[in-house]
Amino acid sequence: MARIIVVTSGKGGVGKTTTSAAIAMGLAKKGHKTAVIDFDVGLRNLDLIMGCERRVVYDFVNVINGEATLNQALIKDKNCDQLYILPASQTRDKDALSQEGVGKILEELKKDFKYIICDSPAGIEKGAHLAMYFADDAFIVTNPEVSSVRDSDRMLGILSSKSRRAEQNEDPIKEYLLLSRYSPDRVKLGEMLSVDDVQEILSLHLLGVIPESKSVLSASNAGIPVILDEKSDAGQAYADIVARYLGEEKPHRFIDEKKGLFGKLFGGK
Amino acid sequence: MSLLDYFKSSKASSASLAKERLQILVAHERSSRNQPSYLPQLQQELLEVIRKYITVEQDAISVNFEQNDTQETLELNIVLPDHPSKPS
Numbered sequence: 001m002a003r004i005i006v007v008t009s010g011k012g013g014v015g016k017t018t019t020s021a022a023i024a025m026g027l028a029k030k031g032h033k034t035a036v037i038d039f040d041v042g043l044r045n046l047d048l049i050m051g052c053e054r055r056v057v058y059d060f061v062n063v064i065n066g067e068a069t070l071n072q073a074l075i076k077d078k079n080c081d082q083l084y085i086l087p088a089s090q091t092r093d094k095d096a097l098s099q100e101g102v103g104k105i106l107e108e109l110k111k112d113f114k115y116i117i118c119d120s121p122a123g124i125e126k127g128a129h130l131a132m133y134f135a136d137d138a139f140i141v142t143n144p145e146v147s148s149v150r151d152s153d154r155m156l157g158i159l160s161s162k163s164r165r166a167e168q169n170e171d172p173i174k175e176y177l178l179l180s181r182y183s184p185d186r187v188k189l190g191e192m193l194s195v196d197d198v199q200e201i202l203s204l205h206l207l208g209v210i211p212e213s214k215s216v217l218s219a220s221n222a223g224i225p226v227i228l229d230e231k232s233d234a235g236q237a238y239a240d241i242v243a244r245y246l247g248e249e250k251p252h253r254f255i256d257e258k259k260g261l262f263g264k265l266f267g268g269k
Numbered sequence: 270m271s272l273l274d275y276f277k278s279s280k281a282s283s284a285s286l287a288k289e290r291l292q293i294l295v296a297h298e299r300s301s302r303n304q305p306s307y308l309p310q311l312q313q314e315l316l317e318v319i320r321k322y323i324t325v326e327q328d329a330i331s332v333n334f335e336q337n338d339t340q341e342t343l344e345l346n347i348v349l350p351d352h353p354s355k356p357s
Contacts, residue, residue, distance in 0.1 A: 146287050153295050157302045190282025197288045201295055 002110035005117050006135035006173075008159075010151030012122030014143045015180040018216055019238070020119035021049045022227040023139065026242030028083035029227075032114040035074065037086040039131035040121035041096055044088035050077065051223025052085055061089035064101035070108055079228060084113075095126065102130045124158060133164050137174045137245075140204060143181045144193040149201055152177075156202065177204035178241060181212045184257035195255055208241035210234050211254040304334045315345065324350060 007020045017038075024036035038046035041061065047053040052075045058068035063086075070086075077083035086105075089096060109116050120131035132138060138159050142152045159173050160166055166173075179195055186192040199206055215232030219225065227242070229235040233254055240250045312332040319325055325347065333344040 146291055149291055150294060150298075153298065157299070161302075187284070190284045193284050193287055193291075197284065201288070201291050 002113055003115055003136045004106060004110075004134050005115060005137045005139060006120055006132040007117060007139045007141060008120040008128065008132055008155055009122070009141040009148065010124065010128075010155040011143075011148045014141050014148050015210070015216075016122070016141050017046050017049050017119055018220065018226060019139065019141050019178060019180065019210075020046060020117050021225040022235075022238040023242060023245075024083060024085075024115075024117045025077070025080060025225040026227045026238055027115045027117075027246075028077070028080045030242065030246065031082060033082050033084075033112065034115040034117065035084045035086060035109050035113045036117040036119060037131075038088035038119050039097070039127045040119070041088045041092060041127055042090065043121065044090050046085065046119050047075075047087045048223060049220050050085050050225065052077065052087075053223070056087045059087045059089040060105070061092050061096040063105055064096070064098065070105065079224070097127060097130050099130060099133065103134060106134050124154070129158075129162065132159055132173075133162070135159075135163060135173050136165075137176065139176050139178050139207065140202075141178045141180055142198060142202070144179060144187070144195075144198055146193075149193070149198055153202055156204075175204055176207040176245070177202060178207050178210065180210040182209045182254065183212045184255060188257050195252075206252070207244055208237055209252060209254050210237040210241075303336055308332060308334055319347060326350075 005023070007016050007023065009016050017040075020036055024034050028034040036046065036050070037060065038044050039060075040046075044059075047056055055075050058073035060073070062068040063070050063073045074084040074086055077085060106116060118131040118135065121127040132155075138155075140152050140155060142148050156175060159175060163173055165171065177199065179198055182195070183192055187194045195206065195209055211233050213226075213232060213234035215229050215234050216226050219229055219232075219235075226232065226234050227238040230239070237254050240253060243250050312330065315332070316325070316327065316330050319330065329348040329350075331346045333342075333346070335342045335344065
C-alpha cells in the first residue's frame, strides 16, 4: 500500500525542501519507488535542490489542468532510477491547485509508487493545506527556536482537524518530529532549546536530529540531496531517519557535542 | 560534573527562558484551538446584554468552553462590580 508523507513546518526556512529531497532520495535508494512533489506553486525550489531544474518541461499545474500527462511531467532522477520529481509551476498563482485535482493526481501516483513525498510550502495557506490534506504520515521539521516550535504546534493542530483523515474520522495522520539545524555545543551552553525541551513541548515522536552542518549548503549549491554525501553528519542523520521510518532500530546520534581532546580530558562524564 | 560545568550553571540560560515562554504559549493556544468559532462573538453579545443592566468592564466576563469524551461544557463567569449601578 502506498503511503503519502507530507513534509511540513508552518515556518519557512527550517529545511522542508532539504528534508523532502533527502528523505525521497533515501527511500528510493532503499529500493522503494518514490515520487516527490513540490507544492510551492509560484516559488518552486525542489527542482534546484534535486538538481533537475533544467529538465523541467511540464509541472504539477499542467497535469491538474490536463495540459500534460503525469508521465510527461514526472522527471526521473539522475542519481536513482527509483526516484521521480513532480515540479511545481513557477508562473501560475497558488490558486491553480484544487483539492479535487490534487486528489486525482495522488490517486494515480499511488497505483505506481510506494512513497509519495509532499514538500509543503511555508505558511498555512492553500498550498500548505493541500500538501497535508491527503497525507498518511507527517514529518514536522522544526528548528530549536521559539517561533519554529510555535508554528510546528500550530501545524499539528491543523493536521488533526483539517486533514482528510480527520474529516472522515479515519485513523489520524502519524506525526514525526525532525529537529533540524541542531547545535549540541550551543545546547550545552544553554543557548539553544534541547531535543528534550522541544519534545516535551510538542509531545511528538522523534524521528531524528539533523545537526547544523556546512554540508547542507554545499549539497544545495551542487543540486545533490545531502543524503548522498554519506560522509557528512547531515547526510548520515537523514540516512538514519529513513532507516528509522522504515522500522530499523537506530540509536539517535548528533545530540551530544563532539568532544575535542580538551573536552575529553576536562569535560567530565 | 566537571569543574567547567560548575561555573556554567551559575546563571539562568536563555534556552530555559525560551522553554518556559513556549510552554505557557503553547498551552494557551492549544486550549483555544478546540473552541467553537462562535465563542468570541458570543462573549461580545453577552457582554452587551449584561451592560444593559449592570456596568461591567470588558474583562469582567469570561466564557470557557471545555470538552471531554461525554460532554461539552460552556462556562460563563461574570464578576459583578462592588456597587452595581444601572448605567444612566
